[in-house]
Amino acid sequence: MATAARGASFALPALPRSGVVIPAMAATFLLLLTVLPLSMLILGSLQVEGREGLTLANYANVYSDPRTYRLLSNSFLYAVGTAVLALSLGTALAYIVERTNVPFRRAFFAVTLVPLIVPGIVSTIAWVYLASGKIGVINKAFMALLGLTDPPFEIYSLLGMIWAEGLHLSPLVFLVMVGAMRAMDPSLEEAAVTSGARPLRTLRTVTLPILMPALASGALIMFIRGLESFEVPALIGIPARVPVFTSEIYEALRRYPQDYGSAGSLGVGLLAISAVGVWWYGRLTRRAERFATITGKGYRPRTIELGSWRWPALAFLVLYLLIVVVMPFLVLLFVSLLPFYIPSLDMFQRLTLKNYVTVLEHPDTLLAARNSLLLAVSTATIAMALTAVIAWIVVRTRLPGRRILDLLAFLPIGIPGLVLAVALIFELISFPIPIYGTLIILVVAYVTRYMPYGMRTNSAAMLQLHHELEEAAAASGASWATTFRKIVVPLLWPSLVAGWIYVFVVSVRELSSSVLLVSHDSIVVSFVIFDLQVSGQSNAVAALSVLLVLSLVVVVGLTQRVSSRIGVKGG
Amino acid sequence: MAMLTVASLRKTYTTDRGGVRAVQGVSFTVEDGRFYTLLGPSGCGKTTTLRCIAGLERPEGGTIQLDDEVLSGDGRFVPPYDRDLGMVFQSYAIWPHMNVFDNVAFPLRVGRARATSAEVRKRVEEALALVGLEGLEDRPAPQLSGGQQQRLALARALVRKPRLLLLDEPLSNLDAKLRERMRIELRELQRRLGITTVYVTHDQGEALFLSHRVAVMHDGGIVQEGTPREIYRDPSTGFAADFVGNATFLAGDVVEDGIAALGGRVRCSMPKDLRPGEKGLLVLRPENVVVRGAPERRPNEFGGKLEIAAFLGDHLDCIVAVGDTLVRARAHPSVQLRRGQDVWVEFPVEHCVAMRDDGWRPRALQRSFGEDEE
Structure with a gap:
């Protein structure tokens, strides 16, 4: 019975050699990408420069410092706040767009994908210009309109950090919750209604409890993302003197001499917290699978008639788009067209394209753009190909240890980018392979970080694919490689492409690993933006940010267009 | 006494494949205590008709009446939660986050007339006994087999002692042997309780076996209505003859x-x-x-x-x-x-x-x- 549901028993007998070779290669790759750097991180954190042997001195140093506990509570508050904000916004949006008859819901759907593309570094900088106490446009506007003497908002605060990060993560929650709502059998709610439950009671007693596993795992993922985020803590947290784990690790390595001991032991601490989160997440999703009531087919959910509430709901959507998409983009556009930044309407008379010329003429820009593109394309390709094979092994074969492969490929979801970079630095200190400061080490870091996304896309798609399709190919005389190439890949194509685009975009956005790993020859666009911002060249930053966002939108749009004409459409 | 009257029902709907169909002028009457089946191929409008009766869809025209109460029509639309009915869905729609007891107790706890907890316990036990699930009260719902889920769905639909029972292809997800047995049990239960029932199916065998009266539907309308014997022996159209037997x-x-x-x-x-x-x-x-x-x-x-x-x-x-x-x-x-x-x-x-x-x-x-x- 288990055979019918899952693994194909043909897999092994039909491929005597590749049946061992390919899984072994995949396992080696995974060990090199995940277990090795993590071991080096732990080992490195147990060493002190100039001393022999292992010691707990670094931990004693760091964890006896009361500052570390402020760090811990800051990180925790920041991550929890971020998760709560992102989750409530994203869920409310998903419910309104997916389940009600709000006007223009289809159009809204397309627009929500835009903030997914915007790099965290860009949105963080935009919020500095919008809501900083001294120079924030929103503050100036409120002060002028309401005659206030003090700015009503201050982005340089814990609340400001939560606001910027929570908004940035909310579109991700939106997508997750839309998926969860579509996977829900509408007759579960209809059964409640025909049992006499009114709409609000149905929402409370049936809809929300059934969405609970998705909500809980979404909350955990957002918590982890908040914990490991770098842009907001570095650009807002450091000036605001709200240190969190990531900003502290970054500063430890920026100091002279570099404090590897603190960075390592803080990194291990952060890793431990997020590992607990990931473990808990794993438990929740397993429970969610038990909850799943059969099929897995997409449902057309019932839409709730909002009546006169349609317009307030629409207003909520429009306000969200203004805050998350329109205002950040406009403020950056405004700043990018100014010779210097003063938040005043008078500046509209001094608009200039000079910043764009400066940015485009700078040799670093071109180099960074080339590097980013090269990195994103290779990362997306390697990550999707690697995880397609691993997903196949996990879903289709009955190899002992395939669960471990699954776990290893998923593990990096809990490794903060900054911590991974520290681990890779430790690794390169121990094994002097000359790749430090090259694009190769960046590809290694990116592939490791984004493997979990590829894994999730590919294994979900693979589970949908009936194993008899491959067995039919094998029965027709096709080898494993031919079957994979001619049957599996074409059928997985739509999700491969979707996953590829996603990994491409997040690779271009990547900053928290790059910031520690780039050298002058391997700079990437996100790093250049970060660097310019730190050195105070705000107008150039804005121009570069606008260019980056526009080109990402164009690239994603084009890729989706082109790819929709290739391959088999998912039925 | 419960008599269901549906007159000139109209509703446009999209099928699962995206086509647009319509229920046009469907009229029928279900006498008190009768088992009435809407029989037809997929897309014929039978499920839409049933969902209109439940109030899950809002008809564009026509009236639906239970005894003297207009459920829908003449500018009136009673929402489903205020209709005195029980419904069994094709997927059973058993709530996975509740145990067996809570699933069955739900209609008694949310309706307009709330029951005391002693009353709830008594009636849940009665309903579970009715379908042969006694003793499983504390079992988490996802641990039930397909057949048990089906019985649970039936118990939940009956626990309020509604005037009208609606069944949407309830047997189609069961394997052949179990389907056969549930068919017999369902028939006996309905005859014993004498509850007015509307049943939707595409299986002519089920329709003939279970029903007092059958309406054969095609392209959004009823093409023939009668007792199972009449429908089988004297089909009035080629379609009815072909579809039934x-x-x-x-x-x-x-x-x-x-x-x-x-x-x-x-x-x-x-x-x-x-x-x-x-x-x-x-x-x-x-x-x-x-x-x-x-x-x-x-x-x-x-x-x-x-x-x-x-x-x-x-x-x-x-x-x-x-x-x-x-x-x-x-x-x-x-x-x-x-x-x-x-x-x-x-x-x-x-x-x-x-x-x-x-x-x-x-x-x-x-x-x-x-x-x-x-």
Whole structure:
């Protein structure tokens, strides 16, 4: 019975050699990408420069410092706040767009994908210009309109950090919750209604409890993302003197001499917290699978008639788009067209394209753009190909240890980018392979970080694919490689492409690993933006940010267009 | 006393594949305590009709009335949660986050008239006993088997003692043996409780077995309504004859005392309005066709060749080629017939009633493996 549901028993007998070779290669790759750097991180954190042997001195140093506990509570508050904000916004949006008859819901759907593309570094900088106490446009506007003497908002605060990060993560929650709502059998709610439950009671007693596993795992993922985020803590947290784990690790390595001991032991601490989160997440999703009531087919959910509430709901959507998409983009556009930044309407008379010329003429820009593109394309390709094979092994074969492969490929979801970079630095200190400061080490870091996304896309798609399709190919005389190439890949194509685009975009956005790993020859666009911002060249930053966002939108749009004409459409 | 009246119901809907269909002017009445079935192929509008009765869809026109209360129509629309009914869904819709007890107790706890907890316990136990699930109160719902989920869904629909029970293809997700058993139990339960019931199915066997009355639906309308016997014996349209049971269609010009078919004349009785020269249709059920190895020179006897003779235990399923026409017949299992031999088929005149030919032809029997559609 288990055979019918899952693994194909043909897999092994039909491929005597590749049946061992390919899984072994995949396992080696995974060990090199995940277990090795993590071991080096732990080992490195147990060493002190100039001393022999292992010691707990670094931990004693760091964890006896009361500052570390402020760090811990800051990180925790920041991550929890971020998760709560992102989750409530994203869920409310998903419910309104997916389940009600709000006007223009289809159009809204397309627009929500835009903030997914915007790099965290860009949105963080935009919020500095919008809501900083001294120079924030929103503050100036409120002060002028309401005659206030003090700015009503201050982005340089814990609340400001939560606001910027929570908004940035909310579109991700939106997508997750839309998926969860579509996977829900509408007759579960209809059964409640025909049992006499009114709409609000149905929402409370049936809809929300059934969405609970998705909500809980979404909350955990957002918590982890908040914990490991770098842009907001570095650009807002450091000036605001709200240190969190990531900003502290970054500063430890920026100091002279570099404090590897603190960075390592803080990194291990952060890793431990997020590992607990990931473990808990794993438990929740397993429970969610038990909850799943059969099929897995997409449902057309019932839409709730909002009546006169349609317009307030629409207003909520429009306000969200203004805050998350329109205002950040406009403020950056405004700043990018100014010779210097003063938040005043008078500046509209001094608009200039000079910043764009400066940015485009700078040799670093071109180099960074080339590097980013090269990195994103290779990362997306390697990550999707690697995880397609691993997903196949996990879903289709009955190899002992395939669960471990699954776990290893998923593990990096809990490794903060900054911590991974520290681990890779430790690794390169121990094994002097000359790749430090090259694009190769960046590809290694990116592939490791984004493997979990590829894994999730590919294994979900693979589970949908009936194993008899491959067995039919094998029965027709096709080898494993031919079957994979001619049957599996074409059928997985739509999700491969979707996953590829996603990994491409997040690779271009990547900053928290790059910031520690780039050298002058391997700079990437996100790093250049970060660097310019730190050195105070705000107008150039804005121009570069606008260019980056526009080109990402164009690239994603084009890729989706082109790819929709290739391959088999998912039925 | 509960009598359901549906009059001139209209509703446009999109099918699962995205096409637009409509329920147009559906009218019927379900007498108190009767088991009424809407039977038809997918997309015929039967489920939409049921969902309108439940209030899950808002009809565009027509009225739905339970006894004297207008549920829908005349500018009124009672929301589903205020309708006195119980419904069983095709997927059962058992709430996975509740145990068996809480699933069944739900309707007693959310309705307008709340019951005390002692009352709730008593009625849940009664409902579970009714469907044979007593003792499973504390079991988490996802741990139930398909058959148990189905019973649970039924208990939940009945626990409020509603005036109307709605069932949307409740047996279609069960395997054949279990479906057979649930069919019997459902019939007994309905007859015992005497609850007015509307049932939706595409399975003609279920419809005939369970119902007091059956409405055959096609393209958004009811094409024939009657007792199972009437529906099977005297189909009023080609579609109804084809959909309910197996049949051989003989079409031809109406002649004196019969129709011109099979290279001769098939004698049959004729409705009064069908005159010689018009197109007539004769629908023959397989059990009413006699197959013999030798001719007996009786009326309506035709010679042919035995194409298929398949042993099915309680009968022999035969397909006989008479000229170009394939005739389906059912013979006693002891009859010795061999594939390819010459046989004679007889259509006893008392079973032959012609109707006006509306052009409908069954897809079931074709000589080649052409298109194979279910």
